[in-house]
Amino acid sequence: MTSSVATQSTTSQASSIAPAIIRPSVRRDSIKVEICTPAIGAELSNVNLADAALDPDAIAEIRALWLKHKVLFFRDQNITPMEQQNFAAQFAELEVHPLAPSHPEADKLLTLYRNLDPGKPKSFVEKASRENLWHADVTFKKAPPRGAVLRWEQGPASGGDTMWSNMVMAYEKLPDSIKQRIDGLYAKHSAEHSFGAQMPIAERHAMAAKNPAVEHPVVLTHPETGEKVLFVNSAFTTHFSNFFNFVDIRYGQDFMPEAHHLMNYLTSQAAIPEYQVRLKWRTNTVAMWDNLQVQHYAVADYGNAPRKMLRATLAGTSLD
Structure with missing residues (x-):
């Protein structure tokens, strides 16, 4: 009897407190981790990045997996540029590229747009160079970027893969x-x-x-x-x-x-295959990598097909 009363009292007290808002897209299941290769990379599912940005526990879990696997992949992330920017901002301050354009709706996102239609918005500046060589981003700065969050908006039906290598x-x-x-x-x-x-x-x-x-x-x-x-x-x-x-x-x-x-x-x-993982992109795929631990290579095998990607760059600190 006493136990029943105590339970009712506890229930009554709890009902007077506003319930926590648990976003079902974050907490519907625990984050599922699928290892890509023995050397590097993991694909994470059962998580929505827009909602995860509002959940410190989800961010902490993703950060630990990021450090462990060095590059993470997320499929089917139908998020806006600002939601991508907000997610990336949970891991570090964001910085703009010193020599490349930003997105007009999310000023910390770098536009990696190629071979667009003639009617493209003038604010979207296409890059003339390619990244089909092994590199880490912007290491010519005293404080190179800490990492990156890259989302595929549009791309060719085949080709245009990206590879990462565990340094x-x-x-x-x-x-x-x-x-x-x-x-x-x-x-x-x-x-x-x-x-x-x-x-x-x-x-x-x-x-x-x-x-x-x-x-x-x-x-x-x-x-x-x-x-x-x-x-x-x-x-x-x-x-x-x-x-x-x-x-x-x-x-x-x-x-x-x-x-x-x-x-x-x-x-x-970096070119040794045993150190690598290769991603075949799909629309709304997101890749997140540690720019200090890995190098990457964007395969330029898609001819003149349009390719649209947005990248958030995580600011780093001096390596001195």
Whole structure:
């Protein structure tokens, strides 16, 4: 009898409190995780990103999975540009790209639009370059982006896949002799030879002055996981800053070839298939990756078919 009264009293008290708003699209089931490859990547389902942005527990769970698997995929995310931007903002401050256009409705989203119809809005500027080389985004900044949230709006019926490569594993699998050789090395990262290559010389110099080359460690210690990452890429890394060898060389002309061969060897590690995952996009697919742990490659095999993507960029901190 006492137990019944207590239960009724508790129920009465609870009824006087406004119920918590639990969004069914977040809590209908626990987040389902499907591993993509042994090396990298997981596809998450039973979650809506627009609603997850309002749920701190869901964000914490996604963040832990992001750090563990390095790139996450979400299918069937029929969300607006602002909802995508709001979701991404739960993981870090957002930043705009220093050299590329933003979306007119969501000012922190980068528009990656190609081969659009002639009647496209003038505010949508198409990119002329491709990203079909292994790279991490904007490493020519002192504080490279922490990560990215990319959504596919429109694309070809086939082709246009994106690949990601695990640069933590790339470092782990290096021969010990190479690990010893690169310990303590720094490298320069620059946008001048990539974004500026097609500019007239005066514009290129102005761009380089506004975005001067920076120096990052070749082996980066990840700020959250503590893992060691091979942090050089073929898009922006130009040369070692402090490479020297005064013991094994015969003549001065041996000096730089050794450095170039080593850099080429290191940047080529991203292309090893055993470190990779490949995504076949569909409309409203979202990919979220850790820009410090991975590199990516956008396969440019879709000819002149339209391709529309929106990317939110998570701001990083200085790597010094």
